[in-house]
Amino acid sequence: DVKVTQSSRYLVKRTGEKVFLECVQDMDHENMFWYRQDPGLGLRLIYFSYDVKMKEKGDIPEGYSVSREKKERFSLILESASTNQTSMYLCASNNPGQGIYEQYFGPGTRLTVT
């Protein structure tokens, strides 16, 4: 089974803090993705990575950065957290090169910024 894990299920941070959300996948997938999910807006892509040290902006990258130093790990960084970044954050991975076009998701991190 594909396993995608995220470092925290729930996180509470203060405005201005630097926040790290970690994601690890164990299936040697090439691609990894970060989404945020908000009521009424569905899932929106923040960043994705198709290889180690490679990244591309998604639809809403402002206020976020990412890091992929190892193939299995993809980190989302909020440089200075703001209240409008309170959301559910979902990590996913897939491997189109091996015919795995569907994305497999982690359990999500519900982040609250106060």
Place this chain on the structure above:
Amino acid sequence: AQKVTQAQTEISVVEKEDVTLDCVYETRDTTYYLFWYKQPPSGELVFLIRRNSFDEQNEISGRYSWNFQKSTSSFNFTITASQVVDSAVYFCALSEARPGNTPLVFGKGTRLSVIA
């Protein structure tokens, strides 16, 4: 640009009723993939099915069935004899069919409530 529309925001049915979740998509690609995901109250998105654009055969898996029609750009999902455990948010999604960078474009989801 690719787009997925799930016009039904919320649906409520009584247990054992059949229910169909609609999905309409837009794409300029000639080859693409369509997906359905389930998000139960626990929050994790669970992959249900992937269909290729060149394969319009309907698919059935237990109580679940999917109807793909390229002529109407639709990929509808039917649950037969619904159960309370089917209560969840269901997402339809679309991606290009090529190796490499393949972000999914999601619809906004349909919340299904099955009442006992």
